[in-house]
Amino acid sequence: MKKLWLVFVLLCLSLAPGPACAVQPGEILADPALEQRARELSVELRCLVCQNQSIDDSNAPLARDLRLVVRERLVAGDTNDQVMRYVVDRYGEFILLRPPLRMGTLLLWITPLVVLGAGLAWILVAWRRRSRITVETGAAPLTEAERMALEKIIEGR
Amino acid sequence: MIVETGHYALVLAFALCLVQMVVPLWGSLTGDRTLMAVAAPVSLMQFALVALSFAALTYAYLVSDFSVLNVIENSHSQKPLIYKISGVWGNHEGSMLLWVLTLSLFGALVALRAKRMPEDLAATALSIQSWVLGAFLLFILLTSNPFARVGAPPMEGRDLNPLLQDPGLAIHPPLLYLGYVGLSITFSFAAAALIHGRIDAQWARWVRPWTLIAWMFLTIGISMGSYWAYYTLGWGGFWFWDPVENASLMPWLAATALLHSALVMEKRDALKIWTILLAILAFSLSLLGAFLVRSGVLTSVHSFANDPDRGVFILAILVFFIGGSLSLFAFRVQSLKQGGIFAPISREGALVFNNLLLTTSCATVLVGTLYPLALEAATGAKISVGPPFFNLTFVPLFVPLFLAIPIGQLLAWKRGDILGAVQRLTFAVGMAVVAGLILAFARGEPVLSVLFAGLAVYVIVGAFIETWGRVIAGGYSPVLMWRRAIGLPLSQWGSAIAHAGAGVTLFGLAATGWGVERIVGMKPGDNVNLGPYIVTLEDVERRKGPNYVETAAHMTIREGGVVVGKLDPSRKFYAHRSMTTTDAGLRTIELGQVHIVIPEQNSDGSLDVRLYWKPYVTLIWIGSIIMFLGGGFSLADRRLRVGYARRPREPKVQTAPAPAE
Numbered sequence: 003m004k005k006l007w008l009v010f011v012l013l014c015l016s017l018a019p020g021p022a023c024a025v026q027p028g029e030i031l032a033d034p035a036l037e038q039r040a041r042e043l044s045v046e047l048r049c050l051v052c053q054n055q056s057i058d059d060s061n062a063p064l065a066r067d068l069r070l071v072v073r074e075r076l077v078a079g080d081t082n083d084q085v086m087r088y089v090v091d092r093y094g095e096f097i098l099l100r101p102p103l104r105m106g107t108l109l110l111w112i113t114p115l116v117v118l119g120a121g122l123a124w125i126l127v128a129w130r131r132r133s134r135i136t137v138e139t140g141a142a143p144l145t146e147a148e149r150m151a152l153e154k155i156i157e158g159r
Numbered sequence: 160m161i162v163e164t165g166h167y168a169l170v171l172a173f174a175l176c177l178v179q180m181v182v183p184l185w186g187s188l189t190g191d192r193t194l195m196a197v198a199a200p201v202s203l204m205q206f207a208l209v210a211l212s213f214a215a216l217t218y219a220y221l222v223s224d225f226s227v228l229n230v231i232e233n234s235h236s237q238k239p240l241i242y243k244i245s246g247v248w249g250n251h252e253g254s255m256l257l258w259v260l261t262l263s264l265f266g267a268l269v270a271l272r273a274k275r276m277p278e279d280l281a282a283t284a285l286s287i288q289s290w291v292l293g294a295f296l297l298f299i300l301l302t303s304n305p306f307a308r309v310g311a312p313p314m315e316g317r318d319l320n321p322l323l324q325d326p327g328l329a330i331h332p333p334l335l336y337l338g339y340v341g342l343s344i345t346f347s348f349a350a351a352a353l354i355h356g357r358i359d360a361q362w363a364r365w366v367r368p369w370t371l372i373a374w375m376f377l378t379i380g381i382s383m384g385s386y387w388a389y390y391t392l393g394w395g396g397f398w399f400w401d402p403v404e405n406a407s408l409m410p411w412l413a414a415t416a417l418l419h420s421a422l423v424m425e426k427r428d429a430l431k432i433w434t435i436l437l438a439i440l441a442f443s444l445s446l447l448g449a450f451l452v453r454s455g456v457l458t459s460v461h462s463f464a465n466d467p468d469r470g471v472f473i474l475a476i477l478v479f480f481i482g483g484s485l486s487l488f489a490f491r492v493q494s495l496k497q498g499g500i501f502a503p504i505s506r507e508g509a510l511v512f513n514n515l516l517l518t519t520s521c522a523t524v525l526v527g528t529l530y531p532l533a534l535e536a537a538t539g540a541k542i543s544v545g546p547p548f549f550n551l552t553f554v555p556l557f558v559p560l561f562l563a564i565p566i567g568q569l570l571a572w573k574r575g576d577i578l579g580a581v582q583r584l585t586f587a588v589g590m591a592v593v594a595g596l597i598l599a600f601a602r603g604e605p606v607l608s609v610l611f612a613g614l615a616v617y618v619i620v621g622a623f624i625e626t627w628g629r630v631i632a633g634g635y636s637p638v639l640m641w642r643r644a645i646g647l648p649l650s651q652w653g654s655a656i657a658h659a660g661a662g663v664t665l666f667g668l669a670a671t672g673w674g675v676e677r678i679v680g681m682k683p684g685d686n687v688n689l690g691p692y693i694v695t696l697e698d699v700e701r702r703k704g705p706n707y708v709e710t711a712a713h714m715t716i717r718e719g720g721v722v723v724g725k726l727d728p729s730r731k732f733y734a735h736r737s738m739t740t741t742d743a744g745l746r747t748i749e750l751g752q753v754h755i756v757i758p759e760q761n762s763d764g765s766l767d768v769r770l771y772w773k774p775y776v777t778l779i780w781i782g783s784i785i786m787f788l789g790g791g792f793s794l795a796d797r798r799l800r801v802g803y804a805r806r807p808r809e810p811k812v813q814t815a816p817a818p819a820e
Contacts, residue, residue, distance in 0.1 A: 026759070026767055027680040048543045054401045056545065061758070099545025106540055110530045114552050117522040121515045132500060 025058065026066070031073055040073050043085055047072070048097050056099060162227055165215020166306040169256075172208035172263070173300060175201050176293030183282035187355070195282035199270040202285050205292065206267035213260045216305050217247050226312035229253060229305045235318035235735060237706045245329035246319045251453065251469075252305035254332060258449075259299065261333075261340040262292045269344060269369075276365050283351035284344070291343050294476045302469045318706065318735040327387030335380030335407060339445045341373025342410060345417065346442035346484065349435050353487045358435060358495060363425035366438070368794060370421055374414045375790035381407050382783035390743050390754075397779065400549040405528045406448030412521035413441035416514045423507050427499035427572060430507070432492055433514070439488060443481045444521075450477050451528070502574040509567030509575070513560065520556045524549070561614055561665060564658050565621025583628070584621055591617035602774070608672030615669055618662030622655045649796035657789025664782025670751075670775035677770045680761065690772035692753065693717045694726075699766065707731040712757050712766055716746060723748055728755045728768075750775045 025044075031037040044058035049065040057065040057072075068089070075085045089097060101107045144152065179201045186194025219227045220243045223236040233250045234243060242249075248257040266288045273281035299305070348366045352358045384407070389397040398404065417437040423430045450473045501507040527544045535541055565587055569580035595613030602608070629647055633639040675690040683698045697713040711729035715722055728744030744755040751774035759767040 025678050025769075027678055030678060046547050048545060054399065054543075054545065059396065059399075094541070096541040096543055099543050100547035100551065101542040101544060106534055106538060107530075107542060110526060110534075110544065110548075113526040114519055114523045114556065117519045118515065118556075121518060125511060125515065129503065 025069065029066070029069055029073065031077065036073075036076050039082060040069070040076055043072050043076075043082060044069055046086075046099050047089060048099050050093060050097060161215050162219050162224065162306050162308070165212040165219075166304070168208040168212040168215070169296060169300060169306075172205050172212070172259075173293060173296040175205050175208065176289045176296060179205070179286055179289035180293060181286075184286040184354075187279040187282045187286070190279075192278065195278050198282040198285040199273045202263070202266040202270035202288070205289070206263040209256075209260050209263040209296075213247075213256055216253060216256060217244060219306075220244065220247050223316065225314070225316055226308050227305075228307045228309050231309065231313060231316045233319050234316040235706060236315060238319065238324070239705060241326070241329055242319055242324045246323075248332050249319050249323045249328050252299070252303045255295065255299050255303050256305055257332065257336055258340060259292060259295050261336045262288070262295060262343060265341060265344045265369075266292065269347075277357075279355060280348070280351050280357065280362075280365075283354055284347040287347035287350045288343065291347070291480065294479070298469075298472050298476065302472055318733065321707070321731065321733040321736060321738050321740045322391065325387065325391060327383065327391065331380060331384045331387055334376050334383055338373050338375075338377025338380045338414075339407075339410060339448070341369060341376060342414060342442040342445050344369045345373065345438045346480075349438035350484050350487060352435065353484075353491045356491060356494060358431050358491075360425050360428040363421045363434065367418070367421045367425055370414060370418050370438075371790055371794050374411070374418050375787050375794070377407070377411045377414055378783050378790070379787045381411060382780050386780050390745055391740070400527075400546045402528050403452055405524050406451050409444040409521055409524050409528075410441055410448060412517050412524070413437060413444050416517040416521070417441050419510045419513050419517075423510050427501065427507055429499040429501065430511070430514075432495050435495075436488060437514075439481075439484045443477075443484075444525075446473075446477045446480060450474060499573070501572070504570065504577050505575040506567065506570045506572045509563060509570050512563055513567065516556050516560045516563075520553055523552050523556070527552070558614070561618050561661070564618050564661065565624065568622065568625050568654065568658065583624055584617075587617050587621035587624060590620045602673045605672040608669050611669030611672075612666055615662045615666035618665060619659045622658040622662060626651055626655045650793045653789045653791070653793030653796065655789070656792060657786045660782045660785030660787075660789055662782070663778050663785055664780075667775055667778030667780075667782060670778070671773065673774050674776070675772040677768075679768055679770070680765045681768045682765045687768070687770060689716075689753065689770050690774075691718055692723070692772065694753070694755070694770055696766065696768070699760075699764075704731065706735060707733045710757070710760060712744075712755075712768070714744065714755060716748075716753055724753070726753065726755055728757050730757055730760070747777060750777050750781075752776050 025041075031040060041058060045056050047057045047068060049055045049057045049060035049062055049068075051062045051064050052060050055065075057068045071089065072085055075088055080088065086098075095102060101110065103111055179198065182194050183198035183201075186192070186197070216229070218224075219230050220234055221240075223230065223234060223243070225231050229250065229252050233246050233253070238246065246253075248254045266285060269281065269288070270285060273285070345366055348362070348369070352362050381404075384404075385397045388399070417434065420430050420434045420437055424434045450470070453469055453473055499507070527548055531542050531544055565584055566577065566580050569575075569583055570577065591613040594616040595609050598612050599609045626644075626647060629651075630640050630644045633643055677687055677689055679685075679687055681687065681696045683696055685696050687694045693716075695715045695717065697715055700711050700713065702709045702711060709729050709731045711727045714726045714728070716724045716726065724746040726744035726746050729742045730739055731742060732739050741756050741758060744753075746753045751772065754771040754773060756769045757766050758769060761767065
């Protein structure tokens with residue numbers, strides 16, 4: 003909770019020989035459209051030595067290597083999907099910051115829907131039960147004591 | 160001696176906790192007023208002792224007492240004064256001390272106000288608070304003693320981690336802790352209400368101000384942390400969906416939901432079961448955050464808590480308090496009867512909708528954060544859940560929430576008129592469309608930025624429709640309008656301001672899409688185009704600071720040939736830790752910022768430079784400050800009203816007419 007934001011950077015700094023922040027000028031592709039695609043893909047790929055940073059953000063040498071690999075594949079004419087497959091084949095699905103939908107990740111992806119659905123169902127049931135109670139009992143008539151109290155208040159005005 | 164006194168004070172505070180855990184609780188259960196009267200003074204004493212202990216550690220830092228292990232590891236005699244002080248909580252042990260200091264502070268604050276609530280509720284809540292405090296004091300005393308001495312003191316300390324030598328460390332953790340730990344009071348009150356089975360609108364009235372305080376500080380604490388990351392981390396990001404950040408976001412989402420559901424409970428005596436549950440969950444998420452960050456479960460992201468004993472200890476605390484409070488809840492839930500009845504389209508209904516979406520997003524963050532751990536434990540498969548996942552799941556939940564905010568504010572309690580509300584929002588929608596068109600014309604792509612900015616304008620304008628309607632109710636005479644404006648309850652202004660603040664933050668987030676980024680190699684004299692500006696690298700200078708060596712680049716920003724600002728981004732090398740940090744150069748121009756980092760100096764003398772132009776980016780944090788102020792307005796109002804609740808002569812007087820038990 004403390005060092006909140008900095009912890010994962012510390013790790014990177016301790017692994018990397020010196021901070022060379024993320025994308026370096028030398029890496030940038032001449033074709034802006036390809037470079038744009040390279041950046042979009044980099045954001046989806048995890049830097050494997052520094053947790054929870056994409057290779058787009060990371061300073062680590064490995065992240066740099068991966069950025070170069072992505073750019074190489076793009077220059078070679080791969081589609082985005084082909085690049086991703088190429089990287090996943092070599093480094094495993096761990097590298098994907100957005101986990102693919104599988105049996106194992108099904109629960110992760112449907113969590114928002116399940117919670118939303120369960121919440122809605124709960125609200126509906128609670129509301130229907132409540133309105134049924136109201137219908138059955140109706141508005142309860144005032145008791146004698148309540149009527150007296152009410153009259154007293156009205157007279158008091 | 161002073162250091163030992165601090166340690167001793169901590170032990171004494173723990174001893175007082177043992178008393179407080181039993182005596183007032185027993186008194187409240189047996190109706191013994193003498194025993195209950197123990198609670199308030201003991202809470203004040205606990206605070207005094209923990210504060211003394213904290214002061215002792217601070218003293219050790221101030222005089223650079225290098226016979227104390229904690230000071231050796233985190234300080235240096237040459238360090239500037241402010242970092243000697245903030246260095247106290249810049250490490251595991253010291254930050255735990257800050258945590259218990261905040262816990263005891265809230266206990267003391269409740270003790271000071273205890274006369275305004277039923278004595279059994281106050282006594283029980285203070286007793287529960289001492290259970291929490293005691294657990295964490297024991298944790299410090301057994302596993303994380305900040306006062307440990309070393310046999311052979313070194314001449315010099317190892318210095319504080321350079322990344323933490325920043326005003327951010329002085330501001331962010333104390334604010335955040337006030338938020339996290341503030342939720343403990345709500346928790347203690349929830350547990351006390353469950354123990355006594357007295358859960359009614361009156362309870363919500365006592366508890367809401369505390370929730371509001373916690374929420375305010377959580378909001379500003381998270382936001383300040385985000386700004387700190389933004390200007391130190393060097394790549395212009397401000398939120399990374401890191402588990403550690405998620406650990407702070409989850410309690411915030413729960414606290415926001417709680418704030419709104421407690422409102423329903425206070426005004427309408429409804430949603431009682433849910434509000435109590437949320438109060439428990441909000442603090443549970445705080446504890447979970449503490450566990451995740453300090454246990455080493457997320458070893459990969461965390462740098463200090465590598466002692467597994469600590470993890471097990473916090474896990475035990477976590478299980479005890481969450482398990483205990485949920486059991487108590489399960490035991491009492493049958494006896495709880497819901498109060499006020501309302502139609503689905505009503506203020507209450509809107510707040511239920513708010514709670515549904517906030518809870519869902521909170522659950523999404525929780526599952527997203529823990530899923531990789533769980534999956535690896537269950538199947539051995541390693542997956543990553545990163546920003547792309549959270550953005551994809553979080554945004555669709557927040558869009559309907561923002562759409563609903565202004566509508567909810569205009570719905571009446573019990574039964575609302577949604578068509579009427581929408582009609583009254585015509586002006587807000589019109590403003591949003593106009594703003595969207597202007598922005599689309601002036602800034603263009605991406606479309607999402609235009610849409611979200613429009614949504615933000617709708618929320619900001621919509622937030623004030625209700626108050627504006629009341630201000631002009633007597634006509635447009637300025638005197639009358641002013642009188643009506645100051646005559647409105649402060650809480651109404653607070654709510655309008657806080658919601659507008661959320662809209663302002665949304666606008667800042669939307670505008671990130673219009674940012675410009677350039678990554679280039681530069682030599683002195685070089686120019687770079689950056690959005691509407693031209694940036695020139697004038698020269699590079701090497702300077703010596705108190706405990707670092709700095710390479711600074713002098714840069715000038717021009718717009719149409721006119722100088723609009725100068726920037727000195729730098730890299731600092733800290734010899735004591737052989738570590739380098741980058742200090743971004745930041746220049747605020749209107750509401751946007753030019754953000755320049757120099758990540759590297761190449762051997763040929765050129766600098767690698769990353770430049771960003773981020774229009775409206777400051778609104779992200781300004782919005783959170785507005786939310787904080789809105790909370791403050793509301794709190795100012797509440798204080799007056801809560802003051803009306805008098806201590807009942809007999810402990811069991813039923814204050815609310817509703818069938819609460």
